[in-house]
Amino acid sequence: EPVHDSDMFFRLAVAAVIWCYFAESRKLRGTSSSYKRFYRERKSFLCIDGSKVIPFEQVNDDYCDCEDGSDEPGTSACPHGRFYCTNLGFRPHYIPSSRVNDGICDCCDASDEYSSPANCQNTCWNLRQRERVSVEDQMRTLDQGLQLKQQLIEEGVLLRREKQVQLRELQQAAEDLQVKLEEQRRRKHEAERLKEHMLRALGFLKNTTHTAVNYVLFVFFHSITVDEIQAKVALIHDEEWVLSKDEAVALLAGDHQMDLKKFHHTLWEILSKGDSIKVGSLILYYHFGSVLNANGCALIDVFFSLSDLQKKLAINYGSDWEFLFLNNQCYKLKVYEYTYSLCPFNQVTQTSSSGEEFLLGKWGMWTGTAEDQYSQMLYENGKPCWQGGSRSTTVTLTCGTETALQSVKEPSKCQYIMNFQTPAACQPVPKQRGVHSEL
Numbered sequence: 001e002p003v004h005d006s007d008m009f010f011r012l013a014v015a016a017v018i019w020c021y022f023a024e025s026r027k028l029r030g031t032s033s034s035y036k037r038f039y040r041e042r043k044s045f046l047c048i049d050g051s052k053v054i055p056f057e058q059v060n061d062d063y064c065d066c067e068d069g070s071d072e073p074g075t076s077a078c079p080h081g082r083f084y085c086t087n088l089g090f091r092p093h094y095i096p097s098s099r100v101n102d103g104i105c106d107c108c109d110a111s112d113e114y115s116s117p118a119n120c121q122n123t124c125w126n127l128r129q130r131e132r133v134s135v136e137d138q139m140r141t142l143d144q145g146l147q148l149k150q151q152l153i154e155e156g157v158l159l160r161r162e163k164q165v166q167l168r169e170l171q172q173a174a175e176d177l178q179v180k181l182e183e184q185r186r187r188k189h190e191a192e193r194l195k196e197h198m199l200r201a202l203g204f205l206k207n208t209t210h211t212a213v214n215y216v217l218f219v220f221f222h223s224i225t226v227d228e229i230q231a232k233v234a235l236i237h238d239e240e241w242v243l244s245k246d247e248a249v250a251l252l253a254g255d256h257q258m259d260l261k262k263f264h265h266t267l268w269e270i271l272s273k274g275d276s277i278k279v280g281s282l283i284l285y286y287h288f289g290s291v292l293n294a295n296g297c298a299l300i301d302v303f304f305s306l307s308d309l310q311k312k313l314a315i316n317y318g319s320d321w322e323f324l325f326l327n328n329q330c331y332k333l334k335v336y337e338y339t340y341s342l343c344p345f346n347q348v349t350q351t352s353s354s355g356e357e358f359l360l361g362k363w364g365m366w367t368g369t370a371e372d373q374y375s376q377m378l379y380e381n382g383k384p385c386w387q388g389g390s391r392s393t394t395v396t397l398t399c400g401t402e403t404a405l406q407s408v409k410e411p412s413k414c415q416y417i418m419n420f421q422t423p424a425a426c427q428p429v430p431k432q433r434g435v436h437s438e439l
């Protein structure tokens with residue numbers, strides 16, 4: 001019957017269209033939109049690496065034909081193949097083709113488990129929502145962090161000004177004391193000269209020769225020798241308070257004797273400039289011996305304060321001095337039986353529950369990236385390690401609304417990693433994650 005025939009024809013045609021559609025969707029399974037053009041051919045398929053031509057039926061037939069796995073984008077047949085998760089509504093990405101129909105949901109759109117007992121649900125929308133909330137949280141933190149940073153910058157300016165005033169006051173105090181000491185020395189010198197004249201007269205009178213003349217000469221020239229320096233100058237260099245002969249000679253500018261006034265001037269220069277490198281990164285403590293009095297002691301105190309302040313002001317506290325407030329602060333974190341302490345621009349220590357303290361590094365330098373050098377700090381030359389070298393700590397700074405030590409790890413022996421959060425580390429341009437990346 002013609003009616004029956006046409007009905008049959010219509011049904012066949014619909015079936016053919018549906019079959020073609022599924023066949024095509026099967027052939028395109030696991031490919032990204034940019035790669036779909038390789039799978040349009042109806043007769044044959046050229047492996048994407050160009051190595052082989054195969055009949056088009058062999059695409060996604062669950063048998064690996066191409067070496068690059070390009071004929072099986074939607075099955076797990078090829079060992080090096082990759083499957084494209086479209087993840088509509090979230091981020092598309094590739095997974096190794098071995099994860100196709102392996103019973104574990106990998107793509108948030110569940111497309112990798114099209115023929116498996118695993119009952120995968122489409123979670124792309126949830127993921128997107130969760131990410132949006134997280135991004136909003138981050139943006140809020142950044143906003144607050146930047147506001148706090150602005151306050152820190154303003155405080156930094158005041159703090160810096162305060163320290164500079166302090167520095168000038170100390171310099172003035174040192175100069176005043178220096179003048180007073182000079183005056184005292186001058187008076188003493190006068191007295192000694194008188195004494196010397198008398199001794200000389202006495203010496204000639206008594207006809208005493210060598211020793212008296214030498215004594216007179218010493219008092220007259222009022223110079224200082226290597227031995228005297230070793231006796232009167234001590235070095236505060238960790239535990240050692242000893243000045244070697246070489247160091248004493250270095251202080252006398254390579255000579256074995258120096259005019260006392262010139263020597264005092266040299267010492268003053270070294271101390272006031274904080275130029276302790278000259279004598280091997282040491283701080284000098286000058287025992288003025290019998291000459292030392294209240295003014296001398298005060299001068300030494302001023303020298304110490306000056307040198308300390310100058311060293312602190314020489315540190316790089318950020319482009320807007322936003323990290324200056326961290327000076328003289330320490331941040332602690334307890335991890336198991338250890339308490340870690342980060343004192344920025346000073347040192348990092350680890351204290352065990354028994355109270356034993358280890359130095360994990362002294363302030364070294366900023367070691368951040370080229371675009372943000374203030375994203376990382378290095379503390380080095382800590383307690384020596386038994387296998388050589390010394391302990392060191394790398395501190396990564398991240399943006400946050402509070403200033404706190406967040407985590408401590410020891411990824412390899414004697415090498416510590418800390419995460420430190422502070423508004424001072426907030427940067428106006430957030431590092432956006434690649435929302436549209438395909439992997």
Ligand SMILES: [Ca+2]
Nearest residue numbers: 058061063065
């Ligand atoms: Ca195949």
Ligand SMILES: [Ca+2]
Nearest residue numbers: 099102104106
């Ligand atoms: Ca899977």
